[in-house]
Amino acid sequence: DAGITQSPRHKVTETGTPVTLRCHQTENHRYMYWYRQDPGHGLRLIHYSYGVKDTDKGEVSDGYSVSRSKTEDFLLTLESATSSQTSVYFCAISGIKEEKLFFGSGTQLSVL
Amino acid sequence: QKEVEQDPGPLSVPEGAIVSLNCTYSNSAFQYFMWYRQYSRKGPELLMYTYSSGNKEDGRFTAQVDKSSKYISLFIRDSQPSDSATYLCAIHGGSQGNLIFGKGTKLSVKP
Numbered sequence: 001d002a003g004i005t006q007s008p009r010h011k012v013t014e015t016g017t018p019v020t021l022r023c024h025q026t027e028n029h030r031y032m033y034w035y036r037q038d039p040g041h042g043l044r045l046i047h048y049s050y051g052v053k054d055t056d057k058g059e060v061s062d063g064y065s066v067s068r069s070k071t072e073d074f075l076l077t078l079e080s081a082t083s084s085q086t087s088v089y090f091c092a093i094s095g096i097k098e099e100k101l102f103f104g105s106g107t108q109l110s111v112l
Numbered sequence: 113q114k115e116v117e118q119d120p121g122p123l124s125v126p127e128g129a130i131v132s133l134n135c136t137y138s139n140s141a142f143q144y145f146m147w148y149r150q151y152s153r154k155g156p157e158l159l160m161y162t163y164s165s166g167n168k169e170d171g172r173f174t175a176q177v178d179k180s181s182k183y184i185s186l187f188i189r190d191s192q193p194s195d196s197a198t199y200l201c202a203i204h205g206g207s208q209g210n211l212i213f214g215k216g217t218k219l220s221v222k223p
Contacts, residue, residue, distance in 0.1 A: 004155075041215065042200070042213045042214060042215035042216055043156070043200065043213040044213075045211070088156050090156075092155075093136065100158055100161060101148075101156075101157070101158065101211070102145075102157075103155030103156050103157065104153060104155050105153075105155050106153075106154070106155055
């Protein structure tokens with residue numbers, strides 16, 4: 001998966017607990033993205049980063065925060081998980097052009 | 113109207129068939145057009161990328177863009193069981209964070 005590692009691969013948590021998902025890349029790409037994929041909605045952008053400490057919101061950013069302290073790591077945090085955040089989360093990276101994305105294998109998150 | 117529309121299928125074809133997958137879009141400002149393939153329980157992988165009207169061919173795959181009709185297609189010739197996957201169209205408006213995915217079409221190629 002183009003040098004992208006997502007962790008954990010699966011997680012079950014309870015409503016109201018904080019959750020952090022990690023994306024690690026070895027490609028030294030500038031841009032990193034977090035997407036969620038849900039039946040009937042497809043892939044939707046949560047947040048993205050265009051450099052260390054530079055992040056911006058995507059289409060569905062409410063309830064999520066991100067941090068990027070190093071080029072290789074992009075963290076997605078659910079401050080207080082809700083059942084509506086049950087989803088498959090994908091990290092993606094790109095070099096110069098956003099449209100050529102490389103995706104990780106995904107994290108299946110279940111919020112009970 | 114959704115910005116990108118894609119028939120979710122599922123689509124089932126016999127091995128060797130020609131497959132046609134399609135998306136329509138609403139914003140004429142979109143500039144870049146992509147197709148991603150996603151196998152079950154995997155992340156999407158880029159299959160085809162184009163930024164102009166016309167055809168682009170790569171092996172058994174042909175991507176077609178008609179900007180006047182706001183219509184993009186992916187053709188798969190001599191389809192194989194290994195082509196069974198969900199195919200996502202994606203369209204980019206040119207500015208960062210402006211990549212929109214279709215919901216995907218699930219394709220099954222039967223031996």
